[in-house]
Structures are given as C-alpha cells and as structure tokens.
Amino acid sequence: xxxxxxxxxxxxxxxxxxxxxxxxxxxxxxxxxxxxxxxxxxxxxxxxxxxxxxxxxxxxxxxxxxxxxxxxxxxxxxxxxxxxxxxxxxxxxxxxxxxxxxxxxxxxxxxxxxxxxxxxxxxxxxxxxxxxxxx
Amino acid sequence: xxxxxxxxxxxxxxxxxxxxxxxxxxxxxxxxxxxxxxxxxxxxxxxxxxxxxxxxxxxxxxxxxxxxxxxxxxxxxxxxxxxxxxxxxxxxxxxxxxxxxxxxxxxxxxxxxxxxxxxxxxxxxxxxxxxxxxx
DNA sequence: CGTTGTTTACGAAGCCCTTCGTATTGACAG
DNA sequence: CTGTCAATACGAAGGGCTTCGTAAACAACG
Numbered sequence: 001x002x003x004x005x006x007x008x009x010x011x012x013x014x015x016x017x018x019x020x021x022x023x024x025x026x027x028x029x030x031x032x033x034x035x036x037x038x039x040x041x042x043x044x045x046x047x048x049x050x051x052x053x054x055x056x057x058x059x060x061x062x063x064x065x066x067x068x069x070x071x072x073x074x075x076x077x078x079x080x081x082x083x084x085x086x087x088x089x090x091x092x093x094x095x096x097x098x099x100x101x102x103x104x105x106x107x108x109x110x111x112x113x114x115x116x117x118x119x120x121x122x123x124x125x126x127x128x129x130x131x132x133x134x135x
Numbered sequence: 136x137x138x139x140x141x142x143x144x145x146x147x148x149x150x151x152x153x154x155x156x157x158x159x160x161x162x163x164x165x166x167x168x169x170x171x172x173x174x175x176x177x178x179x180x181x182x183x184x185x186x187x188x189x190x191x192x193x194x195x196x197x198x199x200x201x202x203x204x205x206x207x208x209x210x211x212x213x214x215x216x217x218x219x220x221x222x223x224x225x226x227x228x229x230x231x232x233x234x235x236x237x238x239x240x241x242x243x244x245x246x247x248x249x250x251x252x253x254x255x256x257x258x259x260x261x262x263x264x265x266x267x268x269x270x
Numbered sequence: 271c272g273t274t275g276t277t278t279a280c281g282a283a284g285c286c287c288t289t290c291g292t293a294t295t296g297a298c299a300g
Numbered sequence: 301c302t303g304t305c306a307a308t309a310c311g312a313a314g315g316g317c318t319t320c321g322t323a324a325a326c327a328a329c330g
Contacts, residue, residue, distance in 0.1 A: 011288060013224055027307080044289050046308070051287095065296065066307065080236045082225050087242060089148055090217050095243040096250040099234055101215045103254060107222060108230040113258065115231040119238065120255050123248065146318060162277080179319050181278070186317095200326065201277065271330105278325075285318085295308070300301105 005056035005073055007081060012052055014038045015045065016071055016078065019058065024070040140191035140208055142216060147187055149173045150180065151206055151213070154193065159205040 008016055018033050019025060025033070031045045040048075049069045052058040061068040083098070091097040102108060108116065143151055153168050154160060160168070166180045175183075184204050187193040196203040218233070226232040237243060243251065 009287060010224065017227070040288090041290060042307090043291075043309095047289080047310090050309080076236065079225050079232070080239055080242065082221060083233060083236045084242055086217060086221050087237070089145065090214050092152070094247070095237050096247045096254065097214070098218060099237050099243075099251050100254055101211065101218045102222070102230050102234050102237070103258065104215055107215065107219055108234075112229070112231045116234050117255055119231065119235055120252055123238065144317060175318090176320060177277090178279095178321075182280090182319080185279080273329085274327105275329105276325105276327085278323105280321105280323080282321090283319085285316100287314105287316085289312100289314085291310105291312090293308100293310080295306105297304105297306090299304085 007085060008052070008057055008073075008078065011040075011048055012055075012057060013082075015048055015052065016057065016073075016075075019069065019071040020075045024061070024068045026066050026068055030069065142220060143187070143192055143208075143213065146175075146183055147190075147192060148217075150183055150187065151192065151208075151210075154204065154206040155210045159196065159203045161201050161203055165204065 014034065015030055018030050022029065022033060027042065027046045027049060030049065031040065031042055034040065034045075049058055049060070052072075053060050053069070057072055058069050059072045060070070087093060087095050087098050103113065103116070149169065150165055153165050157164065157168060162177065162181045162184060165184065166175065166177055169175065169180075184193060184195070187207075188195050188204070192207055193204050194207045195205070222228060222230050222233050238248065238251070
C-alpha cells in the first residue's frame with residue numbers, strides 16, 4: 001500500500017477509467033467493458049490489475065473466489081496530477097499556457113468553450129485586485 | 136524525415152525546451168543549458184539529439200565539424216498535441232475537464248488564474264453556444 | 271609527423287511497460 | 301472421487317526509452 005500511489009501508466013489508466021465508470025468490478029467485467037480500441041486478453045487485464053493493486057492504484061475484495069477490484073484513487077485527484085505532470089514537463093509550470101493550448105479549436109469545440117466560460121465564471125474570488133485586471 | 140513527427144518522449148522534450156529557448160545550439164550548448172535537475176552526460180545528449188534528428192523532431196546543420204541542432208517542430212504545435220494526447224487518454228476527449236483540473240489552486244496561482252481569465256475574455260465571441268454556429 | 275583534445279558514431283546494458291503462455295487452485299456436477 | 305470450467309498466480313518475452321562506454325574522425329599545435 002502507498003499513501004501516495006504513483007501516476008498510472010498508459011495501460012493502467014485505461015483500466016482505471018473503466019473502474020471509475022463502473023465502480024467495483026471483476027477482471028472479466030473490466031475486460032468486457034474496455035473500449036474496443038483498448039481490447040486486451042484476459043490474463044493481461046488480470047496482470048495489470050494485480051500490478052495496480054501492488055502499486056496502490058487499486059484495491060480488491062478477496063472475500064469471494066472471484067476477486068473484485070476497485071479504483072483506490074479518485075478520478076479528479078489522479079487527473080489533476082496528470083495535468084500537473086504535463087504542465088511541469090511541457091510548460092515549465094505555467095498552467096495558463098496549457099489552458100491556452102486547450103482552448104484551440106482543434107481541442108475544444110464551441111460547446112466545450114461555452115462550458116469553460118461557465119467554469120471560469122463560477123470560480124470563487126473573481127476580482128483579486130493586485131494583478132490589476134478588472135473582472 | 137517525417138512530415139508528422141511523433142510526440143517527443145520525456146527526455147526529448149527536455150532537450151526540445153532548451154532548443155526552443157536558445158534557438159540553434161551545439162550539443163555542448165544544449166548540455167550546458169539543461170536545468171540542473173535534468174543533467175545528463177555529453178554523449179547522452181548527443182545520442183538523444185541524433186535520435187530526434189532521425190525522428191524529425193530536430194534538424195541539424197552539418198556545414199561545420201561541430202553540428203548545430205535546432206528544433207524542427209514549433210513549441211505551440213507540439214504542446215498542443217501533448218495536451219490533446221492527455222485529453223484523450225485521461226478525459227476521454229473532454230477538454231473542458233482538463234481545464235477544470237488546471238484551474239485548481241494547486242496548479243494555477245491567482246496570477247495565473249487572472250491570465251486565464253484574460254485568455255477567455257480575449258476569445259472570439261461564441262455566445263451563441265451549441266446550435267449557433269454562424270457560417 | 272605525433273600528441274592532445276574535441277566531436278561524432280555506434281553498440282549495448284538496464285529499466286520499465288505491456289502482453290501473454292502456462293501452471294495451479296478452487297468449485298461444482300455427475 | 302473424477303473430470304471440467306473458471307479464476308488466480310507466476311514467469312518470461314518483446315519493445316521502447318535512457319544512459320553511457322568506447323572507438324573512430326578531425327583539427328590544431330609543437
């Protein structure tokens with residue numbers, strides 16, 4: 001167990017997304033609900049879940065013969081750390097530059113832009129003051 | 136050569152950031168300007184630059200004995216693709232969810248939030264929202 | 271010409287991720 | 301008990317990334 005599990009790898013993240021959506025699931029259930037583009041053999045999924053269990057990314061209930069796995073990390077926390085990691089590696093820590101790229105039309109549809117506007121508008125403390133810009 | 140070079144790996148991105156900041160540089164210059172946390176041996180940097188050259192991530196001028204390398208990809212384009220990749224892998228394509236995580240206080244300082252507000256405010260007006268694309 | 275120092279080129283080792291094959295265990299029907 | 305089916309555990313192969321050691325090419329100097 002780890003208090004601070006490491007960032008999930010690529011394949012781990014794929015399984016994590018299934019667990020986040022479905023909640024606790026057996027190996028077979030996870031395998032069956034993988035998007036077709038991420039299809040993998042049964043033992044591959046099993047092995048991955050075992051690794052995730054060892055890393056602290058997943059917990060499992062062994063009370064029945066068929067183990068039931070669940071995500072040990074909440075999606076928001078993990079996603080936030082993934083974003084922080086990219087901000088650091090690609091933007092030297094400047095989060096606003098990442099947002100700038102995310103706003104480009106190829107990435108954000110008009111609908112998503114509208115949602116983003118709503119997010120900004122809903123932020124607490126809209127007028128900080130010292131930075132000078134008025135809201 | 137590739138018209139569409141692949142995404143840079145972790146170590147490649149580190150060198151790319153030096154090239155983006157400094158412009159065309161020799162192997163030694165790149166090595167000398169790596170942040171201390173990313174220090175690497177001379178031949179490591181050389182090998183990496185050769186690989187980046189083969190992948191189309193860097194170009195080089197061989198007119199003098201000491202080759203001069205330069206980034207073959209602009210920062211914005213590369214950063215955008217890195218962001219798109221993460222949006223796909225971690226958020227199922229929902230860019231606004233990535234932005235939401237980027238807005239969290241751990242990632243964006245108040246000053247950066249102000250900049251982000253400014254970015255949003257400067258966007259072309261899409262007040263029509265979902266149905267309202269004008270043509 | 272030989273020496274010295276710098277640069278490029280090549281190859282290989284070590285590590286991690288991903289995938290799967292095989293063996294073992296357990297439950298259950300006949 | 302015995303055979304069958306599903307699930308777990310284990311190990312290993314294959315590939316990519318990262319790092320570096322070593323050799324070869326080249327220039328400059330005495």
